[in-house]
Amino acid sequence: LLTDEDKDNIRAFQLKITCNMPRRVFNRMRHTFRHKMNIDSEWVILHRVAILSGIQPVNYHCCINSCIAYTNNYADLDDCPFCDEPRRMSNGQPRRIFSYIPLLPRLQALFQSPSTIGRLSYRQCYEHKPGWICDVFDSQWYHTLLQKHVVVDGVEQDHTYFSGKHDIALSLAADGFLLFDRRR
Secondary structure (H helix, E strand, O other), X not given: OOOHHHHHHHHHHHHHHHOOOOHHHHHHHXXXXXXXXXXXXXXXXXXXXXXXHOOOOEEXXXXXXXOOEOOHHHOXXXXXXXXXXXXXXXXXXXXXXXXXOOHHHHHHHHOOOHHHHXXXXXXXXXXXXXXXXXXXXXXXXXXXXXXXXXXXXXXXXXXXXXXXXXXXXXXXXXXXXXXXXXXX
């Protein structure tokens, strides 16, 4: 259950994010309004939200210049193989971290709110008008998938794509994707 203090902290953090507020300014705001309310540190708020939501971020070390994430083949490297920058500061801490929130818990969380469930039902309730393309659900590919059985590990399943009322259509556009705002 959310306390009033939790709600204040979440609102303050939302302000920080939507206004692109630097940590220094956020901390100054906390200090300035301490006589009216207790706003926790960014670290405390993030951990409290993780506990409340049940969604835990996964942190990955990254090159300071965003060349790589230190995973898989790069996991044991101490320097970036592209720009030769060191992975860690002199105190052993990573110079840059990418915080990833896994997809499945985020999708599961969407189904915890009745209003969000209603918005997610859009696909199920959408009415296609032949000859019109007003939505992704009017596409030829979508209608082809509606007739196609799902195949998992080479085994055809009994159901077709999007046959369940809780099925979600996801799309991914990765062309030109940047982990951080940095152009090469």
